[in-house]
Amino acid sequence: MQLPKEHKPKLLILSPRFPFPLDKGDKLRLFHQIKRLSKAFKISLVALSDESVIDSSEKALEKYVHSMHILYQGSLRNPKAIIKSFLLNQAIQVSYYYHSSLQKKIDQIVEIESPDFMYVQLIRMASYTKNSKVPCFIDFMDAMSLNMERESNYHKGLIRWIYKREHKLLSKAEIEKSENFEGKSIISDQDKAYLQKLGVSNLHVIQNGVDLDYFNQNNLEDVQRKYDIVFVGNMGYLPNVEAAEYLVNTVAKRNWSVLIAGSRPHKRVKRLENENIVVSGWVPDIRTAYLSGAIMVAPIFSGAGQQNKVLEAMALSKVCISTTQVAKGIGAEHNKTIIVADTPNEFQNQIETLLENPNLADSIGKNARIFVEENFHWDLQVEKLKKALLSII
Numbered sequence: 001m002q003l004p005k006e007h008k009p010k011l012l013i014l015s016p017r018f019p020f021p022l023d024k025g026d027k028l029r030l031f032h033q034i035k036r037l038s039k040a041f042k043i044s045l046v047a048l049s050d051e052s053v054i055d056s057s058e059k060a061l062e063k064y065v066h067s068m069h070i071l072y073q074g075s076l077r078n079p080k081a082i083i084k085s086f087l088l089n090q091a092i093q094v095s096y097y098y099h100s101s102l103q104k105k106i107d108q109i110v111e112i113e114s115p116d117f118m119y120v121q122l123i124r125m126a127s128y129t130k131n132s133k134v135p136c137f138i139d140f141m142d143a144m145s146l147n148m149e150r151e152s153n154y155h156k157g158l159i160r161w162i163y164k165r166e167h168k169l170l171s172k173a174e175i176e177k178s179e180n181f182e183g184k185s186i187i188s189d190q191d192k193a194y195l196q197k198l199g200v201s202n203l204h205v206i207q208n209g210v211d212l213d214y215f216n217q218n219n220l221e222d223v224q225r226k227y228d229i230v231f232v233g234n235m236g237y238l239p240n241v242e243a244a245e246y247l248v249n250t251v252a253k254r255n256w257s258v259l260i261a262g263s264r265p266h267k268r269v270k271r272l273e274n275e276n277i278v279v280s281g282w283v284p285d286i287r288t289a290y291l292s293g294a295i296m297v298a299p300i301f302s303g304a305g306q307q308n309k310v311l312e313a314m315a316l317s318k319v320c321i322s323t324t325q326v327a328k329g330i331g332a333e334h335n336k337t338i339i340v341a342d343t344p345n346e347f348q349n350q351i352e353t354l355l356e357n358p359n360l361a362d363s364i365g366k367n368a369r370i371f372v373e374e375n376f377h378w379d380l381q382v383e384k385l386k387k388a389l390l391s392i393i
Contacts, residue, residue: 011041012115016097016124018047020057023263024234025308029208030121036382038064044113046106048073069109071102091169097124107131117393126177135392137183143191145170150302175199182392188329204388208308209378215315223291227259228355230293233309236264239302246299248272251347261289290316295354298322311376314368319361321350337371
């Protein structure tokens with residue numbers, strides 16, 4: 001399909017969540033993609049939401065989209081959502097987001113907007129393209145089935161069985177639904193390798209970026225360092241909850257001060273608070289949380305994809321200690337741009353070394369900033385996405 005140079009292709013985006021505020025990784029990714037893709041495409045956004053979207057959030061997107069459609073759905077906490085997945089023998093992550101009534105609305109929107117092609121975020125929304133007459137591109141983002149497989153290793157009994165079931169059914173969905181898309185993307189090489197083993201082919205690796213102007217230590221020189229260790233993230237997200245518990249209960253020594261910062265802290269995280277452990281909850285400027293600690297420690301063992309929290313800390317020239325899994329996900333080098341630890345003793349030894357050698361911590365932090373500048377600029381990653389999208393039309 002040959003398009004004249006002056007023509008902006010019409011792109012319709014399907015998202016399982018409204019991409020603002022930027023309090024979750026998928027929302028952060030899509031917002032920055034929309035912001036930059038809007039220069040090349042005329043964008044219509046269709047987003048599901050289980051809660052009211054406030055005016056300020058809508059305004060944050062208005063300047064980048066031609067039209068916006070918010071479709072409301074029930075809460076995942078509703079037991080009916082779980083029952084539905086078992087009745088349909090589908091993964092909860094798939095069945096919860098699909099409703100026949102929403103399918104009709106989306107089909108009507110597609111007919112009205114008449115896009116040249118569609119961009120679908122996550123396997124959750126893949127079913128809505130079944131009636132599509134235009135080329136479709138899916139961003140798996142993470143290998144969600146891999147996430148469930150890893151998560152199952154940290155549980156027992158019924159909970160473990162549920163995660164195993166999700167892994168099996170999501171693997172099936174990732175294989176079957178990928179066949180309906182002319183283009184596909186994933187966030188990291190290791191997630192790509194996993195999906196390729198399942199039989200998903202022709203995957204573009206589109207990593208996340210970092211707002212390098214915003215996450216810049218030079219813009220925040222007045223922030224005081226109050227803590228030895230800081231861990232930042234969405235504290236209602238299970239892998240982060242488990243990481244916080246591991247950090248406090250297994251790694252942190254009594255004489256170390258720790259800040260756990262991030263929105264929606266789970267009750268399990270709140271229970272960790274004591275005289276040396278601060279659970280702040282939501283922070284108006286998350287950069288101040290990163291910079292208030294000497295070291296960013298992220299003991300992430302479950303979850304898939306790419307850890308934005310680690311990249312943001314690195315962009316702020318903060319030395320980070322994380323697992324082999326996280327380092328591989330971003331391609332960071334041990335002892336140069338990141339510190340790798342996988343056991344409690346390794347974490348403790350590395351923390352002690354860095355606390356006793358602040359010059360070493362600063363040196364690795366500076367290398368980390370350069371590494372992020374060279375590899376994780378949003379413009380670079382979205383340019384890859386733009387080319388991949390154009391290839392399907």
